[in-house]
Amino acid sequence: MSGVKIAVVGANGRMGRMIIESTLKDGEASLVAAIDQPGTPAIGKDAGELVGMPCGVQVSTDLEAGIA
Numbered sequence: 001m002s003g004v005k006i007a008v009v010g011a012n013g014r015m016g017r018m019i020i021e022s023t024l025k026d027g028e029a030s031l032v033a034a035i036d037q038p039g040t041p042a043i044g045k046d047a048g049e050l051v052g053m054p055c056g057v058q059v060s061t062d063l064e065a066g067i068a
Contacts, residue, residue, distance in 0.1 A: 007033035007067050011059050012042035012050065021051040033066030034059045 006023045010016040011034035023031045034047035038061045048055030060066055 003028035003030060005030055005032045007031075007035065008047070009035045009063065009066075011036045011047055012040045017050050020047050021053065024048055024051070024053045024055055031055055031057050033057065035063050035066045036061065 003026075006019065006029050008016050008019050008023075008031070011020060016034075016036070020031060020034065023029045031047060034057050036042055036059055040059075042050060042059045043061060045059050046054045047057045047059050050059075
């Protein structure tokens with residue numbers, strides 16, 4: 001995909017979930033990273049599962065790896 005690449009920080013929050021859902025529904029954007037704080041229940045889960053749309057992007061705590 002040649003569109004916009006999106007990395008979401010705060011993936012498990014209300015705004016983060018909204019951005020994940022909007023990105024997954026958008027034909028021009030792709031979700032490339034989902035980052036959240038250590039200890040958040042979403043860590044290690046598929047970011048798309050947070051909004052009922054599995055996508056293969058795992059929620060991580062590693063900001064540097066997420067934006068690389």
